[in-house]
Amino acid sequence: MSDGLCFDAVTIEKDGTRLLSVSASVAPGDVLTLMGPSGSGKSTLLSLVMGDLPPAFRTSGRVILKGRDLAGLPPEARHIGILYQDPLLFPHLSVAANLAFGLPRGESRAMRRDLVKTALEDVDLAGFGPRDPATLSGGQAARVALMRTLLSRPAALLLDEPFSKLDTGLRDQMRRLVFDRARAARVPVLMVTHDEADAEAAGGEVIRL
Numbered sequence: 001m002s003d004g005l006c007f008d009a010v011t012i013e014k015d016g017t018r019l020l021s022v023s024a025s026v027a028p029g030d031v032l033t034l035m036g037p038s039g040s041g042k043s044t045l046l047s048l049v050m051g052d053l054p055p056a057f058r059t060s061g062r063v064i065l066k067g068r069d070l071a072g073l074p075p076e077a078r079h080i081g082i083l084y085q086d087p088l089l090f091p092h093l094s095v096a097a098n099l100a101f102g103l104p105r106g107e108s109r110a111m112r113r114d115l116v117k118t119a120l121e122d123v124d125l126a127g128f129g130p131r132d133p134a135t136l137s138g139g140q141a142a143r144v145a146l147m148r149t150l151l152s153r154p155a156a157l158l159l160d161e162p163f164s165k166l167d168t169g170l171r172d173q174m175r176r177l178v179f180d181r182a183r184a185a186r187v188p189v190l191m192v193t194h195d196e197a198d199a200e201a202a203g204g205e206v207i208r209l
């Protein structure tokens with residue numbers, strides 16, 4: 001699979017003990033779910049993909065993204081998007097400026113304004129551009145964080161328990177939105193979760209560490 005994310009016989013060890021071993025791949029627009037008890041290495045695998053694995057770990061195998069081995073590529077050259085439990089928005093920037101921050105360089109000003117406006121409309125936040133992120137509800141902030149990440153056109157999207165802090169109703173909505181948008185953008189998704197319902201909603205392969 002040349003344009004997805006592939007773990008080719010990846011192992012991670014710490015202090016001479018194997019923490020995990022993964023062989024799997026996820027196609028653009030699909031979701032690979034990673035589940036497992038606390039300490040089983042889920043965040044460590046995300047760090048390996050991001051390119052910021054702590055030096056305490058040793059790895060073997062290859063992580064391949066869009067046909068390219070990620071080994072040796074610095075984090076900023078990997079173009080990975082990530083969403084956390086808490087939406088990370090810059091508090092000193094407006095909602096619109098937060099979204100524009102995700103845009104690749106080179107777009108004209110008019111084009112940037114247009115992309116931001118469309119992104120806000122797309123997630124029912126038309127008119128929210130001038131707002132201070134601190135004034136958003138949890139669900140609204142989560143939608144802005146999603147769109148900011150997608151506007152940066154990531155090569156892969158990592159989800160680190162992104163729905164766990166949302167109320168039940170909102171959680172369903174947000175799951176649908178994230179998986180729909182990832183599919184539309186044809187971005188491969190790697191999701192870490194403790195919630196079986198997340199895995200079910202994602203509908204793809206589940207790896208249990």
Ligand SMILES: Nc1ncnc2c1ncn2[C@@H]1O[C@H](COP(=O)(O)OP(=O)(O)OP(=O)(O)O)[C@@H](O)[C@H]1O
Pocket residue numbers: 014019036037038039040041042043044045054056
């Ligand atoms: N920076 C680090 N240096 C050394 N060991 C670490 C580091 N970060 C995590 N570990 C250890 O690596 C193992 C895997 O941790 P990791 O955070 O990947 O687990 P996890 O499955 O994400 O857990 P949780 O569900 O609690 O977030 C644990 O034993 C942890 O103590």
